[in-house]
Amino acid sequence: MHSLRLGDLTRLTKAFSRLLATAGAAILSSQPLWADPYRITAGDSVILTISGVEAPVETMVDTDGEVRIGQIGGVAIAGMTLNEAEETLAQEMLARGLYVDPQVSVVITAYAPVIVAGDVGSPGRHDYFPGMTVASAVAISGGSVAGSVNRIEVTRARALASSQMREANLKIAAAVAKLARVRAQLAGDEARVELTSELAALLPSAAAVDLDRLIEGEAEVLASERERSVTLLAFWDEEIKTITHQAANFDDRIEAQRAISEVYLKALEDARSLQERGLQTSTRVSDAVENEATARSKILELETAKLNATRAISSAERERASYLTEQREAALGEQNELLAELDTLRVEYDRAAELTALLSGGQTGALLDESSVVVDYALQSSRPGRSEGAALTPNSPIFPGETLIVAVRPVGSDLNQ
DSSP states (O other): OOOOOHHHHHHHHHHHHHHHHHHHHHHHOSSOOOSSOOOOOTTOEEEEEETTOSSOEEEEOOTTSEEEETTTEEEEOTTOOHHHHHHHHHHHHHHHTSOSSOOEEEEEEEOOOEEEEESBSSOEEEOOOTTOBHHHHHHHTTOBHHHHOOHHHHHHHHHHHHHHHHHHHHHHHHHHHHHHHHHHHHHOTTOOOOOOHHHHTTOSOGGGSOHHHHHHHHHHHHHHHHHHHHHHHHHHHHHHHHHHHHHHHHHHHHHHHHHHHHHHHHHHHHHHHHHHTTOSOHHHHHHHHHHHHHHHHHHHHHHHHHHHHHHHHHHHHHHHHHHHHHHHHHHHHHHHHHHHHHHHHHHHHHHHHHHHHHHHHSHHHHHHOGGGEEEEEEEEOSSTTSSSOOOOOTTSBOOTTOEEEEEEEETTOOTTO
């Protein structure tokens, strides 16, 4: 039986450890193992077992690609296979005169993380596992933007946009019906509320609303307004007619009172003439003066009453004319407000219609259709030959420490745009 030296035992232990690590990696991944030996990269965590040293050394390959060992310092091992790293470390220890025939075992305990950037759900650093591919890297980062679009959310957004479009269309129809009523009001008492071709052209979707019901409703409003106007105008007309009749009666009464006043004036003149001849007493003359003055006073009262009646007629006529003017100005103002409202509602409708179209068959719909988008992959790596523009597919392998960039674009677009 051959005896084992300490160096032989160390080499067997090292080989056995690498076998266990390789077996574990194969169990964790369904992907094939690397065709070439794995090369260490910055960020890898390793355990160094050195002959003659009881405690293994746990360390990480730093950004310079080195591992740091007490009494030796930093030793660059990035880019090396495990065997090459072990040989390099052993040579460094031998050169320093610290060990005689040093035996070193290097075992990777954790791989450097990968970075996934671009159009993915959760870009950033992710733990590496043996056998990782482009597809699995994208998966653990939340999937591509195209795949992360939630169909239920899109359906809800489309339903909301469609509802907003219908609501805007209904508001437009209501405003158009009101505009038809206002224009009939401005056209005169005989005009009817009708949906002209000009007004119908303002409706985005006439078939989606009950226009007849809206027009009938506005016709009822106009009929009510006209009935109220007829009542008010009839009141003023009757008032003016009554006062005019009273004013005419005042003319007759004033004429009669003037005749009476002339009689009293003649009686006063006769009484004074008789008084001058001593045939009439002063009492009779005083009575004649009083009667003549009373007759003139009544004439003044009747003339004042006639003047007041004339003023009342003028006031009623002004109120009637002012009412008609205010009615027309109010109708014109409402017409302008409705036209401005229609402009605003049309903008709302167009915006909702555009959003509905986008969600139904535009860019978002395209993202949900895998045949309508292209997912491009790019790689950044410090490993030789890994960043030279080689085409990547979902099955391409990803190595620790590498950065995968994902870009989603519609079919036919240029990624460089």
